[in-house]
Amino acid sequence: MLSKGIAPTGIAAKPAVQKDSAGSKLLKKMGWTEGQGLGVQNQGITAPLIHKKIDATQGKIEIGKISVRIEIVGDDRIKVQKILPPSIGQSPPTPSEVESRIMLLKNMVDKGEVDEDLQEDVKEECETYGTVEEVKVVEVGDEVRVFVVFADVTASQKAKKIMHGRTFDQKRIDARYYDEDKYKKGVYDS
Numbered sequence: 001m002l003s004k005g006i007a008p009t010g011i012a013a014k015p016a017v018q019k020d021s022a023g024s025k026l027l028k029k030m031g032w033t034e035g036q037g038l039g040v041q042n043q044g045i046t047a048p049l050i051h052k053k054i055d056a057t058q059g060k061i062e063i064g065k066i067s068v069r070i071e072i073v074g075d076d077r078i079k080v081q082k083i084l085p086p087s088i089g090q091s092p093p094t095p096s097e098v099e100s101r102i103m104l105l106k107n108m109v110d111k112g113e114v115d116e117d118l119q120e121d122v123k124e125e126c127e128t129y130g131t132v133e134e135v136k137v138v139e140v141g142d143e144v145r146v147f148v149v150f151a152d153v154t155a156s157q158k159a160k161k162i163m164h165g166r167t168f169d170q171k172r173i174d175a176r177y178y179d180e181d182k183y184k185k186g187v188y189d190s
Contacts, residue, residue: 099157101150102180102183103150104148104176106146109168109171111142111144118137126163134148
């Protein structure tokens, strides 16, 4: 028999259950699972919209890597500016593209416009993403190809993400990975 005010021993308290929001419940009811995109082919957004306050009159809404800057300019007027990473608007890399330590930069300069500073400029810029072992500028047919060899794949990934779609000398750079075996064999035209 238990006395008043004394809890029985041996009974563990139930852990607090985290409840889903109404929106989460509705999405799950329709078949959505966390981490997947919305839509039939999971092509929709996978991350929530997040508002970050910059100051009293400015804020920033982020979704994944796309940001929108919002500024209140007076009389309830709002100025919205899209802030896109360089790769937005460019053709996405092909899914079959295999990551490698070697990044190929195309459409930087036209044939005949290569100067002696190009190699050093590319090396300096790419060293912000990791150790650069070699930069080689090669003219293939009508185009100039710049090969950047990084010490590891991670540095190449960072550089490709930033360099693809970036503007250099009023041209949009096409950055992609290049097969290491072909590079070692001196095959620069594939």
